[in-house]
Structure formats: C-alpha cells, structure tokens
Amino acid sequence: AQKITQTQPGMFVQEKEAVTLDCTYDTSDQSYGLFWYKQPSSGEMIFLIYQGSYDEQNATEGRYSLNFQKARKSANLVISASQLGDSAMYFCAMTPRSNDYKLSFGAGTTVTVRA
Amino acid sequence: DAGVIQSPRHEVTEMGQEVTLRCKPISGHDYLFWYRQTMMRGLELLIYFNNNVPIDDSGMPEDRFSAKMPNASFSTLKIQPSEPRDSAVYFCASSYGTDTQYFGPGTRLTVL
Numbered sequence A: 001a002q003k004i005t006q007t008q009p010g011m012f013v014q015e016k017e018a019v020t021l022d023c024t025y026d027t028s029d030q031s032y033g034l035f036w037y038k039q040p041s042s043g044e045m046i047f048l049i050y051q052g053s054y055d056e057q058n059a060t061e062g063r064y065s066l067n068f069q070k071a072r073k074s075a076n077l078v079i080s081a082s083q084l085g086d087s088a089m090y091f092c093a094m095t096p097r098s099n100d101y102k103l104s105f106g107a108g109t110t111v112t113v114r115a
Numbered sequence B: 001d002a003g004v005i006q007s008p009r010h011e012v013t014e015m016g017q018e019v020t021l022r023c024k025p026i027s028g029h030d031y032l033f034w035y036r037q038t039m040m041r042g043l044e045l046l047i048y049f050n051n052n053v054p055i056d057d058s059g060m061p062e063d064r065f066s067a068k069m070p071n072a073s074f075s076t077l078k079i080q081p082s083e084p085r086d087s088a089v090y091f092c093a094s095s096y097g098t099d100t101q102y103f104g105p106g107t108r109l110t111v112l
Helices: none
Strands: A003-005 A010-014 A019-021 A024-026 A032-039 A046-052 A064-069 A074-079 A088-096 A109-114 B005-007 B010-013 B019-024 B031-038 B042-050 B053-056 B065-071 B074-079 B088-095 B107-111
Touching (some): A003 A088, A019 A109, A024 A074, A032 A064, A032 A074, B005 B088, B010 B019, B019 B088, B019 B107, B031 B074, B042 B074, B053 B065
Parallel strands (some): A010 A109, B010 B107
Antiparallel strands (some): A003 A024, A019 A074, A032 A046, A032 A088, A064 A074, A088 A109, B031 B042, B031 B088, B042 B053, B065 B074, B088 B107
C-alpha cells in the first residue's frame, strides 16, 4: 500500500515570494506517478503537475516545479512568485503504475498568500 | 473541451432517502473513479471502472453504496438508504490509461 505524508498543515507566504510544500511517500513499487492538485475554496480539484518515477528531469509547469528526490522518496512542490490566487489547499498524490491506478492522497497543505 | 461533469452540484436530503450522483467523464477516457472527501478522512477512493467494468470497489463503505457505469459516457453512485455520516463531497474523476486523473467539480451531499 502507498502512503503519502504532507507534514505542513498550513503555510503563509508573502506575495511574489516562492514557497515549497513538502511531500514524502512510501511505496515498494518501482514504477509510479506523483501528482500535485490544488483545491481552492470553491472546492474543485485542479491538476497542477506530474512526475513519473523514471523521469530524470524534475517536472515544471509554469510557476510550478516538482523537486523530485527519488532516493529520499520526496516530491516537493515549489510555487514561484506566489500570487493571491494561489491561496488554496494543495494535495500530493501518488499512483502505482504496475497493477492499479488508484490515487492515494496526502492530508493536504493549506497555503495562504499575503499581500 | 468539456471537463468531467457532475450533477447535482449540491444535494440536501433526509436520512433514509435514496441519493443518486451522476458523472459524465471526459470523452475518450477509459478510466472513471469515484472519490469521497471528508474532513476526518480526507480524499478516499471508493471505486473505479475501466472500460465501464468495475475494477476495484474495495473502498465502497458498505452495501448501501453502489455504482454503475452503463456506458462510456455515464456513471452513477447511489446511496440507499442515506445516513448523516454519508455527508461529504463526492468527486468523479476520469483518465486515459495511467495518465493524469481529471476531477469533476464535485457534489456536496448533506444528509439531515
């Protein structure tokens, strides 16, 4: 079974600064995918970024980048140049690639961007 | 392109009533997932389908919950009878194979 740990329940960040959200995972699978989703106060789940376990380069999507350290089993999300609209709950998630496609989610981190 | 569509967006019902939640996945996606989100338990996978066939329903809480996918463009999650502890946000998501799962807007269910 997979386990996702997000140790930061809440964070404050100043507008235009960068913020790093921690995520560690535990799996015995060799092939897996890591995802980050954003959930604003409106409630929808918005896909942000994906990293495959065999990808050698860290994933980037606009202001989002994923700091993937496979040996440490960590997949931290970095949001650069924070904006007020980045205030939301952020979830790290993982799915094995070997035999099923179930997403396991962490508990989430609430980010509040201050003007 | 249309994303995952869920209806209703909000549902308020009384204990003991039947509740049916609906989902239309993204066209061309072959996997469909139902999740439940609560404050206490976070996001939990209830069941998922591949090509309209249920693959894993181990997350379905009990026999009061059932899900169907009669065709590639429609799925339902039914709760009968509903109980107050079923109050949650229910998400439907779809994907093409092992690609990213895209979520619908969710249905906020309140059982009084």
